[in-house]
Amino acid sequence: MAYYLGIDVGTSGTKSLLIDATGKVLAEAVAEYPMHQPKPGWTEQDPEDWWQATVATVRKVVRKAKAKPADVRAIGLSGQMHGSVFLDAKNKVVRPALLWNDQRTVAECDEITQRAGGRKALIKMVANPALTGFTAPKILWLRNNEPRKFDKVRKVLLPKDEIRRRLTGEFAGDMSDASGTLLLDVVKRQWSKKLLSKLELDPDLLPPVFESEQVTGQLTAAVAEELGLSTDCKVVAGAGDCAAGAIGNGVVERGVLSTSIGTSGVMFVHSDQPEYDAEGRLHTFCHAVHGQWHMMGVNLTSxxxxxxxxxxxxxxxxxxxxxxxxxxxxxxxxxxxxxxxxxxxxxxxxxxxxxxxxxxxxxxxxxxxxxxxxxxxxxxxxxxxxxxxxxxxxxxxxxNVPVDQIRVSGGGSKNPLWKQMQADIFGQNVVTLNAEQGPAYGVALLAAVGDGAYDSIGEACKATIQVKEQTKVxxxxxxxxxxxxxxxxxxxxxxxxxxxxxxxxx
Ligand SMILES: Nc1ncnc2c1ncn2[C@@H]1O[C@H](COP(=O)(O)OP(=O)(O)O)[C@@H](O)[C@H]1O
Ligand SMILES: O=C(CO)[C@@H](O)[C@H](O)COP(=O)(O)O
The missing domain is CATH 3.30.420.40 (ATPase, nucleotide binding domain)
Structure with a gap:
């Protein structure tokens, strides 16, 4: 048997699911954890909570599906974007992670814009303006406000990449999630040496970045034993939860828009080339599909x-x-x-x-x-x-981005009233899909592509994702x-x- 595991380190909890090579969901599990708010506008989580939830949910799905260790050929990772895991030389976290909806970095956003030579120059380097939720302002916040802790930091990882480190011992990231750090040259799909230098940040703080279906490592022996899996199990780069959710919704071509009501609210459109909102209200990020991009709008408290x-x-x-x-x-x-x-x-x-x-x-x-x-x-x-x-x-x-079809997803879209409201408020019929698990499903498909079960992400989506029902205006x-x-x-x-x-x- 060839099975693929998707793990999504969400804000409200971690979801794991196991699919077979046809995309059929064999088992799924969720473990929740709290989001801490030490002050108004501050949001934090303990990366150890993510890890414990990962272990618990993976063990559960492996048990439920009665999977043998050798069956699970590859894992895909997805997670809440932008969060900062600060690791010291011994890979210990120096403080709780600051999250995507944390608002403490207003001064650092100004500092970044100024160091970059203004908003236009910044957008030219990394395709986006500085926003409080992004990772770069969080790194500067630590340097400005907790300098002793900052001095200890040797690596800064995004949430799913911290889980990867614990699974495989490797430091790695993917293009879609890295786009939300504000440190990636989104057009060239590589870290922006220029901006890192202007911000006086050591490039070694960041992990190497890969395309989403590329293999970044295999499980360590200790972890394989703990999870009931094999050391042959590969871990692919995966994607930030928005791009992963879009793959899980089959959004791999122009004209299809996906919405997600999770803790956040996301409106996501695919683009074949980097496209911009001149006013910088929408993000322009790499998609989890090779050589493709996307634009999205994000609401913080949906x-x-x-x-x-x-x-x-x-x-x-x-x-x-x-x-x-x-x-x-x-x-x-x-x-x-x-x-x-x-x-x-x-x-x-x-x-x-x-x-x-x-x-x-x-x-x-x-x-x-x-x-x-x-x-x-x-x-x-x-x-x-x-x-x-x-x-x-x-x-x-x-x-003028075409929106021919709207695919709704996320915990909130399971609610029929919220689904109907989306059709009525958008003034356009919306559809739901056979695969309702969003990001975890998307990265399980990426794992299948990484293992060679499909030639491309587009092919994997075409083979596994179908429209289930339509909600009419x-x-x-x-x-x-x-x-x-x-x-x-x-x-x-x-x-x-x-x-x-x-x-x-x-
Ligand atoms: N049955 C439901 N009816 C309405 N809203 C729901 C329902 N189940 C979950 N939600 C909403 O979905 C959110 C969680 O969605 P989820 O996609 O699991 O989030 P996250 O990725 O942020 O962890 C909750 O905050 C809640 O508002
Ligand atoms: O900030 C963003 C995307 O830019 C959020 O979408 C986070 O990635 C968290 O998502 P959920 O946990 O609410 O799904």
Missing amino acids: GGSLQWWIDNVVQGLAGIPKGKRYEAATAEAAEIAAGSGGLSFLPYLNGERTPHADPSARGAFVGLNLTHTRAHMTRAVMEGVVFAMRDSLEIIRSL DRKAASAMDALFPIYQDLYVALKDSFQKIASLQ
């Missing part, structure tokens, strides 16, 4: 907003198993008409990235009246999240949403200055 709402506000869910709480809490929202009775929610609970790169943006309900209930508010949270995604879609459409709901969208857009503009003042008090 599924995260509903999670916050349910964990902190919605009462009466204590007796309901954790996995069923979202459905229970959103059932009452489905009873409310589209538009939530004119109530808007801005999902900027931890600042925002696309289209408002603004760490000071904050969440808000606007338009409350005495007739509104908790159900209206739950619905408004869900609608606000999709309005934020429509902001990215409007930019993509304005750049409800015209009445869509026109209610169209009426609310410009109001939603105006609210950020109206509240921007107040958000600044509020953030300074927090």
